[in-house]
Amino acid sequence: MQALPLATIAFVLYIAAAVWQGMTLFRRVPPRRGMVRLIAALGLLLHIPVVVMLINQTPGLLPGFTTSATLLMAVVVNVLLVASLFKPVLNAGIALFPLAGVALIFATWLPSQGGHTGLTPGILIHATSSALAFAMLAIAAVQAVLVGLQNQALRHHHIRGIVQSLPPLTTMERVLFELIWAGVALLTLSIASGLIFLDNLFAQHLVHKTVLSIAAWGIFTTLLVGRYRFGWRGMRAVRWTLGGGLLLVLAYFGSKFVLEIVLAR
Structure with missing residues (x-):
């Protein structure tokens, strides 16, 4: 299983979730919080195996810059989705979902060194x-x-x-x-x-x-x-x-x- 196809699909899903939530914020479409969460969660489900593959390819136990960035963004998306079930924070996904997608794409393209x-x-x-x-x-x-x-x-x-x-x-x-x-x-x-x-x-x-x-x-x-x-x-x-x-x-x-x-x- 290659990382780039999964990263690309996750990127598209993250962008779709962010765009819909952004259009909701500007009252262009009706709110669909459950749909936005589902789309972003599907992106996260593809994001996680890519992170695992990147970490497995990293020498040492400390991931490098690009791998660290995409790992942290996976945590951010996860925390945001869980928190949005209890607090009105889903609008933060307008910025954070695309950042997660961009970090994922960069991590699959740029080599990441590791520490020991x-x-x-x-x-x-x-x-x-x-x-x-x-x-x-x-x-x-x-x-x-x-x-x-x-x-x-x-x-x-x-x-x-x-x-x-x-x-x-x-x-x-x-x-x-x-x-x-x-x-x-x-x-x-x-x-x-x-x-x-x-x-x-x-x-x-x-x-x-x-x-x-x-x-x-x-x-x-x-x-x-x-x-x-x-x-x-x-x-x-x-x-x-x-x-x-x-x-x-x-x-x-x-x-x-x-x-x-x-x-x-």
């Missing part, structure tokens, strides 16, 4: 909590963009378009902070387990990941404290969320991208 480490229970805890933290905070970042658009539209008294399709702003903000709370809890576990269980950070090029992850943790934690103590919301919450999300992306992919794609090491 022993897979211990401690490292497994670190890897799992890291992936789940990234997923939660990636969904939070897209949710923040929607909150920002909704906030700006209401501020300018534009009550048509996406404002009519989204839940009330108070609900959107509540869900945003619930995602951040969950993401920060998982990120805390990720950082703590990394500091405890990962040896020789310099040799594994993980210093920058640790520093940037701690910086992102600081931004998200400050936002949560500001929300609790001072009632931070609106565009301030959006900016802090996107700032923390950007640092987290750099933490997870920065050195891998430079070493493997730019320097080809």
Whole structure:
């Protein structure tokens, strides 16, 4: 079984789910949340075996840049689909489904180098909590963009378009902070387990990941404290969320991208 055909079909399914949900957001088609979930879930079912094949082709136990990206996006899609059963977060798929498809296509085309480490229970805890933290905070970042658009539209008294399709702003903000709370809890576990269980950070090029992850943790934690103590919301919450999300992306992919794609090491 070759990876590229499966990746291509998954890409098409992800795009189809994102397009329908996007058209729903702009009130061009009726909402079909169950259909969108089903299409994206079919994409995920094809996504997973491709990830397995890519990991099996990777030397060592730590996947390289492209494989790591598509593995993380599989986790993001999975978490989003499950969370959408309980919270109004399916609109985040408008951005995240295509990103998952693009990551999958790139992973099948670009060679991905691997690292070498022993897979211990401690490292497994670190890897799992890291992936789940990234997923939660990636969904939070897209949710923040929607909150920002909704906030700006209401501020300018534009009550048509996406404002009519989204839940009330108070609900959107509540869900945003619930995602951040969950993401920060998982990120805390990720950082703590990394500091405890990962040896020789310099040799594994993980210093920058640790520093940037701690910086992102600081931004998200400050936002949560500001929300609790001072009632931070609106565009301030959006900016802090996107700032923390950007640092987290750099933490997870920065050195891998430079070493493997730019320097080809």
